[in-house]
Amino acid sequence: MDVRSQISMVFHLDKCIGCHTCSVACKNVWTDRRGAEYMWWNNVETKPGTGYPTKWEDQDIYKGGWEKNGNSVSLKGAGKLKGLKNIFHNPHLPVLDDYYEPWAYKYQDLFTAPEGDDQPTARTVSLVTGEIIDVKSGPNWDDDLGGTPDYARKDVNFKNLTQSEQDSMFQLERMTLHYLPRICNHCLNPACVAACPSGAIYKRGEDGIVLINQDRCRAWRMCVTACPYKKTYYNWNTGKSEKCILCYPRIESGQAPACMHSCVGRIRYLGVMLYDADKIQEVASCDENQIVTKQMDIYLDPTNPNVIEQARANAIADSTIVAAQNSPVYKFVKEWDIALPLHPEFRTLPNLFYVPPLLPSMAAVDGEGLYNSTTTEKLWDGIEKARLPMNYLASLFSAGDEEMIKVVMKKLMAVRLHRRGSTVGDLEKARIADAMAEAKVSEEMAEKIYQLTSLASFDERFVIPPAHKEEAIEMLESTADAKGETGFGFSLKPKRGL
Numbered sequence: 001m002d003v004r005s006q007i008s009m010v011f012h013l014d015k016c017i018g019c020h021t022c023s024v025a026c027k028n029v030w031t032d033r034r035g036a037e038y039m040w041w042n043n044v045e046t047k048p049g050t051g052y053p054t055k056w057e058d059q060d061i062y063k064g065g066w067e068k069n070g071n072s073v074s075l076k077g078a079g080k081l082k083g084l085k086n087i088f089h090n091p092h093l094p095v096l097d098d099y100y101e102p103w104a105y106k107y108q109d110l111f112t113a114p115e116g117d118d119q120p121t122a123r124t125v126s127l128v129t130g131e132i133i134d135v136k137s138g139p140n141w142d143d144d145l146g147g148t149p150d151y152a153r154k155d156v157n158f159k160n161l162t163q164s165e166q167d168s169m170f171q172l173e174r175m176t177l178h179y180l181p182r183i184c185n186h187c188l189n190p191a192c193v194a195a196c197p198s199g200a201i202y203k204r205g206e207d208g209i210v211l212i213n214q215d216r217c218r219a220w221r222m223c224v225t226a227c228p229y230k231k232t233y234y235n236w237n238t239g240k241s242e243k244c245i246l247c248y249p250r251i252e253s254g255q256a257p258a259c260m261h262s263c264v265g266r267i268r269y270l271g272v273m274l275y276d277a278d279k280i281q282e283v284a285s286c287d288e289n290q291i292v293t294k295q296m297d298i299y300l301d302p303t304n305p306n307v308i309e310q311a312r313a314n315a316i317a318d319s320t321i322v323a324a325q326n327s328p329v330y331k332f333v334k335e336w337d338i339a340l341p342l343h344p345e346f347r348t349l350p351n352l353f354y355v356p357p358l359l360p361s362m363a364a365v366d367g368e369g370l371y372n373s374t375t376t377e378k379l380w381d382g383i384e385k386a387r388l389p390m391n392y393l394a395s396l397f398s399a400g401d402e403e404m405i406k407v408v409m410k411k412l413m414a415v416r417l418h419r420r421g422s423t424v425g426d427l428e429k430a431r432i433a434d435a436m437a438e439a440k441v442s443e444e445m446a447e448k449i450y451q452l453t454s455l456a457s458f459d460e461r462f463v464i465p466p467a468h469k470e471e472a473i474e475m476l477e478s479t480a481d482a483k484g485e486t487g488f489g490f491s492l493k494p495k496r497g498l
Contacts, residue, residue, distance in 0.1 A: 001278060002314065003277075003300060004205070004275060004314065005208065005311070005316050007207045008270070008273045008327075009269065009352045009353070010269040010329050011352065011354050012355040013178055014355065014358055014359070014412075015453070016179040017179070017265045018144070022042050022260070023042045023043055025258040025261070026259045029258045034237045037127045037128070038100060038101070039242065040052065040139045041183060041233075042244070042259045043181070044182075045180045046151075046177050047177065048158070049152055050156075051180075052099065057157065059076060061092070062225065063078075063092040064077060064225060064226055065191055065226070065347055067347075073281075073285045078194075078222040086225075093225055099139070100137040100139055101126055102126070103125060103135055104125050104127055105125065146176060147172075157392055165391060168389075169387070169389065175387075178388070180342075181268075183244045183352065184229070184231040184244035185350030186209055187348035187350045188349035189349045190203060190210050190227075191227055192243075194226065195223055195225065195226030199216060200215075200216035207272075209245065212232075212242060212243060221241060223243075251467070254466065255464075257270070260461075270463070271324070271326070271327025271462075272329075273330055273351070274302050274307060274316075276300060283295055283298050284348075288345055289401060291344050291399055292341065298349070299334055302330065319465055322465075327463050328452055329353065336449055337411070338449070340405075342396060355453075357388065359386065359387055382413070390409070393405045411439045413435060414439040415449050415453075417432045418441075418443065
């Protein structure tokens with residue numbers, strides 16, 4: 001058992017209001033500079049929809065992630081041989097039109113335009129070329145367009161839905177959408193790390209955050225192809241690749257990442273998970289119908305004495321182990337089993353998990369478009385009558401396993417019924433008890449889920465392990481002593497002459 005620690009996240013999709021505050025916070029902190037104008041390390045998509053970059057989920061186009069080869073895996077569109085073949089032209093890279101061409105406005109024209117009969121306007125100017133352009137797309141161009149043929153109906157996840165299921169989602173009375181915030185998943189089996197010919201991308205040993213060494217990056221852009229979530233970007237100004245760094249300077253000082261700190265809906269949770277690195281290859285190369293279950297099994301119980309012993313043997317600090325024991329992510333993912341990874345079939349073993357959207361309750365609508373009932377019973381129909389088909393959610397979060405989605409949704413519904421019974425009291429106790437028994441949710445569990453979902457404090461949502469600066473200093477000093485240098489490369493050995 002090779003126990004390691006990993007910073008992990010949970011996003012609760014029923015709480016996301018699509019305000020994009022997280023995206024703006026990240027943009028202002030990290031990508032508000034030349035060459036990064038088009039980058040959104042954090043973005044919020046509307047589902048159903050095509051996302052950013054367009055159709056990023058379709059690996060027939062972009063060849064991202066891993067594919068199973070016997071008892072191992074190989075990169076779909078990158079690697080030594082594939083990379084060599086595409087060294088001068090990579091057909092699987094998203095182009096600027098797949099993202100969008102960033103623009104500004106010629107505001108000066110509003111003040112310098114000559115007098116005339118028409119109102120002067122500030123035309124759009126490309127931030128890349130400086131030329132006037134007609135804006136055709138943006139990072140959230142399909143925001144809230146849940147029923148449009150141009151965006152929603154081109155959602156890649158519709159491929160597993162029957163025509164009748166698709167049609168039902170676009171009936172005006174049943175139309176639905178939810179938001180999907182995305183950042184780098186800081187995966188256990190990151191394809192970007194494996195694809196980089198320069199070895200510039202690495203996974204930090206102390207917390208599993210995936211970073212790009214800007215000094216070593218040679219702009220091969222294989223990482224852009226390899227990442228199936230398209231969360232690595234090329235900076236055309238510096239000639240380097242960049243990505244979400246999970247605000248590690250903030251984490252090291254005990255602060256939450258900018259996107260999480262600013263989240264209006266409080267949908268975001270961050271904590272430490274302990275995992276067994278010896279199982280990564282086995283999990284990544286298993287059959288697709290087992291991959292979610294096996295990924296969940298790779299995460300270890302931080303209260304298990306054997307796990308604690310092995311963690312200490314791997315130099316994991318006691319404070320990190322305590323943080324893992326109090327991790328909200330561990331509760332959502334392992335204790336309650338209500339958070340799932342996004343597109344686990346990509347086999348990168350992502351460490352960002354999502355609580356699927358149960359969506360608000362609504363009255364039933366009859367064939368004439370009239371509300372035929374607003375009674376409590378109709379408002380609380382089972383998940384079988386949910387507006388989002390289980391098949392669609394399964395395509396997003398469980399590699400097509402509908403039963404896994406149903407288990408999660410029944411738990412969420414049981415918590416909702418339990419709280420309705422506690423606060424309003426208009427549901428039969430027998431019905432609530434039956435729902436909770438079927439979902440295997442006790443009253444104690446339901447209250448804990450409700451508490452962490454709705455009433456959690458800042459410190460409960462973000463359990464950040466202390467950074468051990470003294471260990472980094474000791475490492476630098478020990479390395480310097482061995483070389484006769486300081487940690488900054490200055491020699492301590494006496495030199496001749498001046």
